[in-house]
Amino acid sequence: MLNTVVKQLLPALRMLASRENVLVARLDERESLQKAQLEEELRIHPFIEGEATILVVDETVDPDEIVADLEVKLSMWKEERSYYPDYVWIKDIGLVALAPNAAQLDEMLGKEASDYSISLGRLANKIAIVTGAAMGFGAGIAEMLFHEGANVVIADWNETEGGKMxxxxxxxxxGNRALFVKVDVSDAVSVEDMVSVTSRHFGGLDLIISNAGVLRAGSLEEMTPENFDFMTNVNYKGYFLCAKYASAVMKVQSKYRKEFFSDIIQINSKSGLKGSNKNFAYAGGKFGGIGLTQSFAMELMPYKIKVNSICPGNFFEGPLWSDPEKGLFVQYLKAGKVAGAKTIEDVKAFYEAQVPAGRGCRVTDVFRAILYIIEQEYETGQAVPVTGGQNMLN
Ligand SMILES: NC(=O)c1ccc[n+]([C@@H]2O[C@H](COP(=O)([O-])OP(=O)(O)OC[C@H]3O[C@@H](n4cnc5c(N)ncnc54)[C@H](O)[C@@H]3O)[C@@H](O)[C@H]2O)c1
Structure with missing residues (x-):
């Protein structure tokens, strides 16, 4: 029941109670909280000068009926007072706080108040999940989303690095906030839970970046069925699971705010556009990802959910290539893959020379494509190459 409430009711409430700018919402985590206790707290520490306002919804426990009831009560409330309530108390479920930003939600729900300024930026107060955000491209993307004002869920199976991020x-x-959520993108229960926690904490979901990916290269002789399954489950099935559970929340939002767009973006690869020698398990999963993108795009555009892939070139500065012990540059040097190369710099120069732009792909390059996709309302189902000219579309 709580799961349904979190994934249906909160996104609906967030949209219904929003003014010109879309609010954020949070379900109170304190299970013991009682309405009387809350009223007392608000009397002693009124969050808003004067009096904080609470709308009570208590007719039923069916989420659809609660939303219907809420719709009526909210518009009556607005008509009588010309402003919306700060809190909604839902019997048997708990308290939902509504605010212009997440820092204010912290304060309204009894967390220690911290200083904050109003979030500005091109993505101010949007709610975003980035999978695989503990390091590499994902960490860089999460950081840039955050600096454009978005609330960001750092979703990764690496708890230590993800928490630090x-x-x-x-x-x-x-005024915007980040939250770490542990997830294994290849596991349905874990991905569903990641989306629920996001909705409970911020009130909905406007953007998911399916970025977590793994690479174990190998020829047909070398590739084991186990390694093939492992990569396919993370790179291909993981994207399906993210789209499945994220779109459920996004659909609710579009139902209650008709012109509200949301985005599902997969970080694909140039290996999703062109075969990759002795690296078919990776390339196959990435090619498949573009098939998913095109198909999801057709299914979801009626709900104003755009679905696109971004196909970056090699991220030479990231850990996959540059890790001094396990990175591909060291591996290729040791394996003698680049004829005549004596140092890591020689190997790097060989790969850079294959890119017309003369360098590897950087997070900024990918982030510009992300902003284009989000701000563009008239495009979906695309695979956007960001390869410095290395891959050109037919
Ligand atoms: N590095 C490149 O050159 C390059 C080029 C093009 C595309 N890409 C794509 O970009 C994405 C990120 O790659 P990267 O190089 O930054 O990788 P990375 O190895 O640096 O980081 C990947 C992150 O994903 C997390 N992760 C892996 N499996 C997970 C799972 N099952 N559940 C949750 N988290 C998981 C890891 O813990 C890590 O934090 C991948 O989809 C990759 O295919 C990378």
């Missing part, structure tokens, strides 16, 4: 972002004095 969220703490780093939350050290900024801004």
């Amino acid at each position: 969220a703490d780093l972002l939350n050290a900024n004095v801004t």
Whole structure:
């Protein structure tokens, strides 16, 4: 029941109660909280000068009926007072706070108040999940989304690095917030849970970047069925699971705010556009990802959900290539893959020479494509290459 409430009711409430700018919402985590206790708290520490306002919804426990009831009560409330309530108390479920930004939600729900400024930026107060955001492209993308004002869920199976990343972002004095959520993108229950936690904490979901990916190269002789399954489950099935559970929340939002667009973006690869020698398990999963993107795009555009892939070229500065012990440059040098190469720099120069732009892909390059996709309302189902000219579309 709670799961349904979180995934249906909160996104609906967030849209219904929003003014010109879309609010964020949070379901109170304190299970013991009682309405009387809340009223007392608000009397002692009124969050808003004067009096904080609470709308009570208590007719039923069926989420659809609660939303219907809420719709009526919210418009009556607005008509009588000309402003919306700060809190909605839902019997048997709990308290939902509504605010212009996440820092204010922290304060309204009894967390220690911290300094914050109003979030500005091209993505101010949007709610985004980035999978695989503990390191590499994902970490860079999460950071840039955050600096454009978005609330960001750092979703990764690496708890230590993912937690550090969220703490780093939350050290900024801004109204938006980051949250770490542990996830295995190849596991349906885990992905569904990631979306629920996001909705419970921020009130909905406007953008998911399906970025988590793994690479184990190998020829047909070398590739084991186990390694093939492992890569396919993360790179291909993981994207399906993200789209499945994210779109459920996004659909609710579009139902209650007709012109509200949301985005599902897959970080694909140039290997999704052209075969990759002795690397078919990776390339096959990425090619498949573009098939999913095109098909999801057709299914979801009626709900104003755009679905696109971004196909970056090699991220030479990231850990996959540049890790001093396990990185591909070291591996290729040791394996003698580049004829005549004596140093890591020689190997790097060989790969850079294959790119007309003369360098590897950077997070900024990918982020510009992300902003284009989000801001463009008249495009979906695309695979956008960001390869410095290495791959050109037919
Ligand atoms: N590095 C490149 O040159 C390059 C080029 C083009 C595309 N890409 C794509 O970009 C994406 C990110 O690649 P990267 O190089 O930054 O990788 P990375 O290895 O640096 O980081 C990947 C992150 O994903 C996480 N992760 C892996 N499997 C997971 C799972 N099952 N559940 C949750 N988290 C998981 C890891 O913990 C890690 O934090 C991938 O989809 C990759 O295919 C990378």
